[in-house]
Amino acid sequence: MRDKYSVDDNGYYGKFGGAYVPEMLHHNISELQEKYLSITHSNKFKKDFSQLLKDYVGRPSPLFFANNLSQKYNAKIYLKREDLNHTGSHKINNTIGQILLAKELNKKRIIAETGAGQHGVATATVCALMDLECIVYMGAIDIERQAANVSRMKMLGAEVRPALSGSKTLKDATNEAIRDWINHPKDTHYIIGSVVGPHPYPDMVARFQSVISEEMQYQLEEQTGRNFPDFILACVGGGSNAAGAFFHFLENESVQFYLAEAAGKGIDSGHSAATSILGSEGIIHGAKTLLMQTDDGQIIEPYSISAGLDYPGIGPLHAHLIDQKRATVFPVTDTQALNSALMLTRTEGIIPALETAHAFSILDVMDVEPDSVVVVNVSGRGDKDLPTYKNHFNF
Numbered sequence: 001m002r003d004k005y006s007v008d009d010n011g012y013y014g015k016f017g018g019a020y021v022p023e024m025l026h027h028n029i030s031e032l033q034e035k036y037l038s039i040t041h042s043n044k045f046k047k048d049f050s051q052l053l054k055d056y057v058g059r060p061s062p063l064f065f066a067n068n069l070s071q072k073y074n075a076k077i078y079l080k081r082e083d084l085n086h087t088g089s090h091k092i093n094n095t096i097g098q099i100l101l102a103k104e105l106n107k108k109r110i111i112a113e114t115g116a117g118q119h120g121v122a123t124a125t126v127c128a129l130m131d132l133e134c135i136v137y138m139g140a141i142d143i144e145r146q147a148a149n150v151s152r153m154k155m156l157g158a159e160v161r162p163a164l165s166g167s168k169t170l171k172d173a174t175n176e177a178i179r180d181w182i183n184h185p186k187d188t189h190y191i192i193g194s195v196v197g198p199h200p201y202p203d204m205v206a207r208f209q210s211v212i213s214e215e216m217q218y219q220l221e222e223q224t225g226r227n228f229p230d231f232i233l234a235c236v237g238g239g240s241n242a243a244g245a246f247f248h249f250l251e252n253e254s255v256q257f258y259l260a261e262a263a264g265k266g267i268d269s270g271h272s273a274a275t276s277i278l279g280s281e282g283i284i285h286g287a288k289t290l291l292m293q294t295d296d297g298q299i300i301e302p303y304s305i306s307a308g309l310d311y312p313g314i315g316p317l318h319a320h321l322i323d324q325k326r327a328t329v330f331p332v333t334d335t336q337a338l339n340s341a342l343m344l345t346r347t348e349g350i351i352p353a354l355e356t357a358h359a360f361s362i363l364d365v366m367d368v369e370p371d372s373v374v375v376v377n378v379s380g381r382g383d384k385d386l387p388t389y390k391n392h393f394n395f
């Protein structure tokens, strides 16, 4: 029997997903579809992947019982510390997996898109490690607002190419990366940074990120005596940190999934990235999913203060989870996220990424019991966002 929430043989989660790609990419996508499972299930791959996650990334990431936060919100709150990974976010889990895959496929050139720059940094990092050429596409606006990560990528030896179309953010960088891949189909592997894109990317990225929930199971068992929580909270851009945190609990319906989506200046302000709330069915970057579009199918330019959530679509797995009411979405504004970032910093001494801060805002509105076990996935650290925090809070 097939699990309710895993991908089917054609790459669909319910009615979402699939692989809508131009002719020029058919070969690359078919190659990935045919090989990703056999390669990633081989003993050699599994050994190399887990070794690098352990010794290079620093896994397992801790599951921290946040005592102060627990008292403040009257629940048992645990933090899954992906911010402590090498390079500062969950993105490295996926890039390690994909670079090993690219090597198996004999690819010499790596391209990637990036929003906040965390995926670009994680990609540039594994390319330095494996000595492969690396080109990262990044929206011109994001190059400005995430300058620290641009410098990191350059120091790592990557070329950062600005995307100048549309809102000059993540969607536009993704368009440029796809265009590049169409022009260099033979020698290039495209490392997509989230659970988006044509099949098999959403499933492949979710599997690489699933190490998060795999560790959570035994860490919760050790600390609570039960290997699953009542709630998991995560922010959602494309949805990779959430997918990783949910993965091993997908079929356990007693675990509730709460997603924080970027509501920007407010859902009705015309300046948001609240994809699942404002979105409808359509095709973006090779997959059928929920996206923000006009009545005649033009993509609506998204907005969020957080570059990593500033995307008009959402991964097909999440579209399905939301459609099936397996996951609940909470819209979180820029202001709420900024306040949550300061709150977490002052309460637990942890400065989160702006993206991550959105997930903490859910704590202000959700209902919990004193013995509810809540895990918040701390997708990344806030170093890259210090200029924004400094401006906003005037310190």
Ligand SMILES: *Cc1c(COP(=O)(O)O)cnc(C)c1O
Binding pocket: 089, 090, 091, 116, 118, 119, 193, 194, 195, 235, 236, 237, 238, 239, 240, 241, 242, 308, 309, 353, 355, 356, 379, 380, 381
């Ligand atoms: C990229 C990023 C996100 C958003 O991407 P997902 O694929 O939705 O996880 C969230 N948090 C951080 C720290 C990021 O770097």
